[in-house]
Amino acid sequence: MTSPDLIPLADAESIRRLDHLTCERQHISSLALMERAASRCTERLLAHYPDNRHWTIVAGAGNNGGDGLAIARQLQLRGHHITAYHPQHRPTSPNHTANAARLKRLIPTHDLAAYIPPTRGIQIDALYGVGLNRPLAAADTDLIRAMNRAPVPTVAIDLPSGLRADDDSPAPIIRAARTLCLGCPKAALLWQENEEYVGTLELVPIDLDRDALADTPAAARWLTAAWLRDQYRPRRRFAHKGDAGRLLIVAASRGMTGAAIMAAQAALRGGCGLLTAHLPAVCCSAYHAAVPESMTDADAHPDHNTRLDHDIPADALLVGCGLGTHPDSAALIADLNTRYHDRAILWDADALNLIARDSALQQLPPRSILTPHPGEFARLYGKALTHDRERIPAAQALAARMGAVIVLKGKYSIISAPDGTTVINPTGNAGMAKGGSGDVLAGLIAALLAQGYASFPAACLGTYLHGLAADLALETSAINSLTASDIIAAIPTAWRSIACTPA
Template sequence: MRILTAAQLRALDQATIRAEKITSGELMERAAKAFTKAFTRHFPDPERPVVVVCGTGNNGGDGLVVARRLKSRNYKVSVIQANIGTRSADNQDNFKRLKGQGIEVRQLTQGDPWPAIAPEAVVVDALFGTGLGRPVAGYWAELIDYLNALPNFRVAVDLPSGLSSDGPQEGPCVHADLTLCLGLPKLALFAPANTQLLGNWELVTFPLADPDRLHPEVGGGPAYQATLNDASELGGLLKKRYANDHKGTFGHAFLVAGAFGTMGAAVIAGRAVLRAGAGLLTCHIPRSGYEIMQISFPEAMCKVDTHRYHSTEIGDLGAYDSIGIGPGIGQEALTVEAVRSVLSRYERPMVIDADAINIIAAHPELLKLIPKNSLLTPHPKEFARLFGETEHDFARWQVQREVAKRNGLVIVLKTGFTSIATPGGELYFNPTGNPGMGTAGTGDALTGVLTGLLAQGYDPVTAARLGVYLHGLAGDLAAEELSQEFLLAEDVVSHLGQAYRKLRE
């Protein structure tokens, strides 16, 4: 699913109107109908008051249609009309259509006292849309502050008013408890800095033209902001298994993980390699970890380092279809040289995580040794160590994309909506996963999943997209069964099978 700029979204609306021979008002009805359906699912009690705060643009027009549709479902709905400026044509038309509907409309003009809103009412924010080109100021900024100070539950139409869809937040913004985003996702939804502004959010789809067929009008390929990982597409990328396949068919993975005191990282990552479908796994571990691995994870073969506590001498790598390196290995001087040796000798894509990333950050010359199309999986602090600090999320995504393209790497930036930048300049966001996965070892599990997929012959970009999606989906299934608070990394690994099954549905 494409993620478009505000300008591209406006062009797509116009293309839909032309292609389907409908009016802009009819398209507004589509959007408001979809919003109303989602809203009534969240708030099924029509006796609960609803106050729709509308501006004079098309976002306000959406709000006016929503008010009319809620009234038709017998909701106790009223409208606060903020007279911000000249009405758009569709806003004017829908304002006229409110007459005779039995909907109370309170006019709010600059300088008026703030309207009273019952604390139990749901406030629907339809003040400003994605076309807002500058921060809200003056009286209307004070209105946003007033709404935020109320105890009411706030629902945003498309995006919270004042929130930029394409860049960092500037100026006041409605703090939504729920955002029902219309049509296609906006880049702002995925920015960690916007989490408290958006509340929970979900995408509310309705029929639009296909943006991929509108290159001259909407922009194509790299002109798109990004793409959202979609289960319907990813399910079709899963490899089929046949009757005479065997463990050799599914690849031999090699995992360099663990040190004295951190062998759990090796166990979790190793289990994830095989649970992701790899046929064979060899783990390189220090001598002190041998008994731990043999007892806790008998399915793995072990190569034991000469050093008791750390990985220092890693032998021949030619037998392995993929390598995962980094979880729990530490950053001792001898381990640094071991990482350097692996990077310089292995020519296929590998997965680089955790301590291996920190080693590369401390020794930048190692970046040039990484095999092309390898997967790096930093969290934000590791990303900053590798590539420098950025001012905001949007700048970090730009750096992520540039670094991936310049170095021929797949950069997996682990956040609530993990982003994947590819050597071709694409940027993907992942919708699965939950806060319960913010616990020790889940990153090691992701390393294992990605390494296991590479071993099976998935190309690096597909491995990244599938791996991140499956890892997050397994976490969602585990949280649904166990609760987010109870979740452990091992629960994520143990639910990978259910995740595969669900993705194949």
Template structure:
């Protein structure tokens, strides 16, 4: 699913109008009718609905929604908040039409204090501004938002909670923004929906198809996208009838240390469950018994004094992952540096290997082009050398790092961002908060290495790997809760995740 900036969405509105020969009013009616049907599906017959409409086209949407709700028998009150600000052409037209609805309750308050005379609501619809802002709300409109946030009603925002920008929202904790319980995004989610600093404002978001022109959508370029499971399913490579382990990839994981072998084993389980034909765990000699006992399906090689003979170990592998539970000793640093200089196959760098990169920035110059880095926010901040104040700032910095170093960067989070060396960013849309548990990232490392070993290209391995990882977490909730889920459940449910995606693949005809 493509993601577009607020400015680009406006261009798409214009292209839809031009290519379909309709008016701006027609498009508003189309969008509002779709929003009405979505809203009606959540309302109870007895709900008292108050629609807060602003002076722009978001307010126009709210006025049309109000009309349809009223005609459908709901108890609706409309509050047009413009405080002397002129209405947009379409909002003014819809306001004049709405006032023709006999019996419909509406009010045009002179100032925010007049809002206190409005009766109680079960549902408050925010159609003040949506994504139509270019500066923070102030004065009367800020007071209106504060009043809305005080109401003991369910708040549903149209497009975006009023006061929030579509992309960068800065770090002002005092900015006036509607705190929505739900947000109905028009056509596709805004980037703001995917960033942690906006969670308290957006609540749960869902997309409402408002009928923008399909040709315009497909042809409009963008560097942002959100991967759906349908899209991920098309990436799968079914096993050939005559497949054997030698043709299904050989994954090498350089991981583990005394006291941290769990990370190596979780990565190994992720790799095996993701389909690698062969797996070699390269571990410290004292840890060999743990590895071979806990993961008998894996081959094991060992090293002493936290150093390893890279050329011998890596000569037969198809992809290498390094970092989970590895430690950060001086000898490990030398080993990592040697690997970066000699690796001939795709490389995934995680955990302690990322921490070594952060502590020794000269290693960035030695990264093979196309390497895959999989940091969580803390690891990324250490590599960056500073702590960004917002998720947007971190994302921008991650894109800059990926482009400068020529690497893929999988920035883990609620909507993990798979960033390509050309600056494109593909967000993941599977998973849940219960996956925020120790070892979860190690499983992901194993999955990505496994897919690389099987011949998936680097971008697909990142995108499909994060999708499978999150989907496995979702399917684990058939037996577990978000609180009880552990990293081992992710590896254990990968088979179900693969099956789920295969069921979504388009039917192949010959």
């Protein structure tokens, strides 16, 4: 997959190449591209901190420092109070030198050695960017420690200084409250091991050349709303419920009816036209009351699912939410594998645990999607991951082995196809760390499968919508109070951001 709307996860060499090609093809200088990047950062800073008027900019000798000095000048021209530190007694990059001269025409600047931690306002870290590949000098180590002692928030430009883009980083590292990442995401910013340094991550587009972005090789790409709008399939004005897809949910067990309910409610919000749930008899009454739009098919066993007594018409299936791990349910999975081998099937929750236990169940239909959380993934993969750098290659390896699309859930969920195509989902928040969120995701993706989306686009669109709905729900909820039901309620608003077509 090569699309300019899917942004490559970039290393330092790729960033240099992208900058060069952008300048060449857009007929601009590297200094002009830096000015553009600084302008985008300045806009974000003013939006995030509208009441702040005092800024301390700490700029290194390279181009990251040049970005910081350009930001300082743009803020000063807007009437803000600026304190700027940068090297004044050692060589600097040409663009740093140019921006330092521009700033000095407006205000005096200070040498890095004279840095004093600010006591008010916002501190901007522009010491080192993506090119850092060596141990820090003693002076810079001391400077970073001093910056971390400042009693004000720090915003890092591109990366927190001291953090290497795609490798482990020795201490010290700037502890940023927010990181404005320029152009392309960098791998280390996405690892939970670096959470205390990155803070809130925000990708800042700087209009890099579209063809160069598409041609840049990368282990994974950043999922965007622009790409998803191209995948979106508008509903025909004369469509009827049969056109919108038939979804069969095989889920629930005694005490786990809620999982089926939430998956079903999300599936209906996701757009499927006809929904049938195969449930243990004990679950049917509660399910009917909560999801009146759905049909039900009661299993012969009152407490858990054992078999389908007849074929149920379905364009796609969702199997696993609250299913339980009784041996009868494992036999049911084997039957579904055979009975619906030509249909798209999403396997979630206990279905994944049953599949992990029995290699005979791992010959899945070719349009399958698996949506494991880290524990379920470890059981399928064969071992637990010890560092977030392992997530992308591990998801790719499991997708290839299972012949299925893998959605490895978590902050920055990884979606990988059997051919190695991999994207990173940027939406979602920590409020989703609550029971039921995974059932909502499963229902959303399964609804898209029922409507005829191919497995990989369905997984991408469903995962993005799921996280976006959770983000939108925070407008009326709080991070600790967010529930799966809140996410379901916000799905329509999330849809509107993608389905931006006339009614």
